[in-house]
Amino acid sequence: xxxxxxxxxxxxxxxxxxxxxxxxxxxxxxxxxxxxxxxxxxxxxxxxxxxxxxxxxxxxxxxxx
Amino acid sequence: xxxxxxxxxxxxxxxxxxxxxxxxxxxxxxxxxxxxxxxxxxxxxxxxxxxxxxxxxxxxxxxxxxxxxxxxxxxxxxxxxxxxxxxxxxxxxxxxxxxxxxxxxxxxxxxxxxxxxxxxxxxxxxxxxxxxxxxxxxxxxxxxxxxxxxxxxxxxxxxxxxxxxxxxxxxxxxxxxxxxxxxxxxxxxxxxxxxxxxxxxxxxxxxxxxxxxxxxxxxxxxxxxxxxxxxxxxxxxxxxxxxxxxxxxxxxxxxxxxxxxxxxxxxxxxxxxxxxxxxxxxxxxxxxxxxxxxxxxxxxxxxxxxxxxxxxxxxxxxxxxxxxxxxxxxxxxxxxxxxxxxxxxxxxxxxxxxxxxxxxxxxxxxxxxxxxxxxxxxxxxxxxxxxxx
Numbered sequence: 064x065x066x067x068x069x070x071x072x073x074x075x076x077x078x079x080x081x082x083x084x085x086x087x088x089x090x091x092x093x094x095x096x097x098x099x100x101x102x103x104x105x106x107x108x109x110x111x112x113x114x115x116x117x118x119x120x121x122x123x124x125x126x127x128x
Numbered sequence: 129x130x131x132x133x134x135x136x137x138x139x140x141x142x143x144x145x146x147x148x149x150x151x152x153x154x155x156x157x158x159x160x161x162x163x164x165x166x167x168x169x170x171x172x173x174x175x176x177x178x179x180x181x182x183x184x185x186x187x188x189x190x191x192x193x194x195x196x197x198x199x200x201x202x203x204x205x206x207x208x209x210x211x212x213x214x215x216x217x218x219x220x221x222x223x224x225x226x227x228x229x230x231x232x233x234x235x236x237x238x239x240x241x242x243x244x245x246x247x248x249x250x251x252x253x254x255x256x257x258x259x260x261x262x263x264x265x266x267x268x269x270x271x272x273x274x275x276x277x278x279x280x281x282x283x284x285x286x287x288x289x290x291x292x293x294x295x296x297x298x299x300x301x302x303x304x305x306x307x308x309x310x311x312x313x314x315x316x317x318x319x320x321x322x323x324x325x326x327x328x329x330x331x332x333x334x335x336x337x338x339x340x341x342x343x344x345x346x347x348x349x350x351x352x353x354x355x356x357x358x359x360x361x362x363x364x365x366x367x368x369x370x371x372x373x374x375x376x377x378x379x380x381x382x383x384x385x386x387x388x389x390x391x392x393x394x395x396x397x398x399x400x401x402x403x404x405x406x407x408x409x410x411x412x413x414x415x416x417x418x419x420x421x422x423x424x425x426x427x428x429x430x431x432x433x434x435x436x437x438x439x440x441x442x443x444x445x446x447x448x449x450x451x452x453x454x455x456x457x458x459x460x461x462x463x464x465x466x467x468x469x470x471x472x473x474x475x476x477x478x479x480x481x482x483x484x485x486x487x488x489x490x491x492x493x494x495x496x497x498x499x500x501x502x503x504x505x506x507x508x509x510x511x512x513x514x515x516x517x
Contacts, residue, residue: 074214074463075221077470081454084226094222117455119465121175 064108065127066115070095078117083110096122131508134369134501135398136445141165141433150419161189161407161426162416165433167440167457169417170406173429174462176416179408181464183207187409189426201308202343204351206464213463219333220348220467223272223326229470232272236475239267240482248486252516253493260483261364261513262357265475269356272471273349274325275314283307287354291506311349315342326352352468359401360472362502362509364479367395369499369513370447371480372492377449382484391449392476397456398447400432401508406460431457489517 066086068079075094079087086107088097103111115123129138144151149166164173173179182188183203205216222228240260247259262284270277289295289303315327319342322328327349334340371378371391381391406429410421421427435456436444459466466472483490492499493514500511 074217074465075225076459076465077224077226078454080226081470089225089227090222091225091227092222093218094220094225094228095218113454119175119461120463 064111064125065102066098066111067101067124067126068096068098069122069124070097072120072122074120074122076119078119079114079123082114082117083107086111087114130503131501134366134496134499134510135373135447137400137432137436141430141436145433145437150417150421155189157190159189159426161187161428162419162421164416164427164429165437166417167434167437170429170431170434170457171461173408173416173427174406174457174460174464176408176414176462177210178410178412178414178423179427180209180411181207181213181408182209185409185411187424187426189407189409189428202341202347204344204347205467206351216344216348217463217467219330220326223329224467224469224471226470229474232268232471233474233478235271236264236268236478237482239264240475240479244483244486247515248517253514254516256368256513256515257361257365257510258512260479261361261368264364264479265360266357268360268471268475269353272326273352273356274318274323274327275311275349275353279310282310283353284357287358290354291358292502292504293506294504307354308346308350311353312342312346315345315349355466356468356471358509359468359507360475362401362507363395363399363472363476365510365513366399366401366508367392367476367480368483368490368515369492369496369510370395370398371484372490372515373496374447377447378484380449381480382488385481387449388477388481389473390452391480392473393454393456394447394449394451395476396458397435397441397451397453399508400435400456400458402458402460402506403430403432403508404428405506406431406457406464429457431460487517491516 073095080089086100086103088099090097129140145165150162150164152160153163154160164170205213208216243260243264247254250259266280267277286303286307318327319331322331381387408427410423410425412423414421438444459469493516502509
């Protein structure tokens with residue numbers, strides 16, 4: 064799986080960080096999403112799918128399953 | 129449409145979701161609007177760029193906000209769309225990020241501990257709203273913004289008038305103007321000497337960027353102060369009421385602190401206190417759930433109806449603190465989703481953990497049906513919650 068995040072669309076709700084903190088973080092000064100991994104492990108992939116669904120700004124996408 | 133007991137959704141929602149999930153409804157004063165009740169459609173409506181949040185659009189459904197108050201103050205971010213909204217929100221999102229809120233937790237814990245000291249000193253019995261539910265979020269938002277807590281009586285009474293639907297329009301207008309002029313003076317003082325608080329940081333940031341704008345800072349302070357204390361206060365009192373009335377659920381939370389964050393999500397879903405705050409106006413023709421919505425039409429996306437949608441939540445009318453469902457829309461959805469949601473989560477988690485541990489015999493002093501609930505307010509809650517121990 065490969066994912067991407069659009070920090071221009073991100074509104075900093077933090078839903079992704081709450082869902083999978085090993086993959087998502089928030090930039091300290093901008094507050095917007097930072098990807099800690101672009102190719103999540105098999106064990107993280109369900110949580111990443113949840114984060115994509117939960118993102119209120121639709122800033123996250125799965126580029127490749 | 130009213131909630132028939134403290135814990136129920138208006139019964140009309142179930143029928144609407146099944147038969148006419150996007151329906152034309154009349155509002156007091158002759159206005160009409162579309163009401164959206166399915167979870168999927170509410171999410172779609174709140175991310176539809178054809179639906180505007182501008183409260184000054186003529187078709188904006190105002191029932192949720194009482195009668196129209198006219199003023200020319202700059203609208204805070206909740207009334208802005210598109211790029212203008214994005215710029216306004218981006219200036220403050222780092223203040224409410226998950227890591228920043230985590231850093232505030234020790235201070236929130238102290239504030240909660242002090243409030244529970246007050247509760248224990250003033251009873252039993254005591255009113256949980258006055259001793260705990262109101263002071264905790266008020267103190268937290270005051271410290272974050274840099275508003276003197278000593279003035280809490282002033283802004284609490286005015287906020288209560290602003291969000292009460294039965295307040296007559298002149299009184300609402302007066303409350304808005306008074307609160308606005310209080311914050312105007314406060315921002316002016318901070319502009320002379322910007323401190324290490326959210327408003328001070330915004331002033332410095334705007335100066336660095338050459339975008340200093342006094343009016344928009346006052347609007348920001350107004351929004352964060354009003355939204356920051358009343359909402360969380362209502363979730364503290366309603367959440368406590370629900371747990372004390374569901375002993376099996378209370379036991380699950382008290383026995384395992386790992387359950388508390390899940391319980392907080394479930395209580396947010398179950399009460400959806402800002403049910404009708406997610407109102408919009410179509411600025412272009414669009415479609416919601418297969419229903420054509422014309423430019424100029426008002427739309428209310430009901431968070432409570434969506435959060436009780438059986439297609440998305442099993443046994444939706446049951447309180448289940450182990451449900452673990454975070455896809456509720458209690459904080460709204462789309463680009464306007466609640467800015468302070470992680471602050472609210474932190475306050476609620478710390479509060480329920482501490483309250484249930486420090487006051488293990490906590491119980492309602494009276495019957496559930498006698499608790500005075502806010503049927504008349506935009507944000508649902510209870511006016512008083514008598515408790516004993």
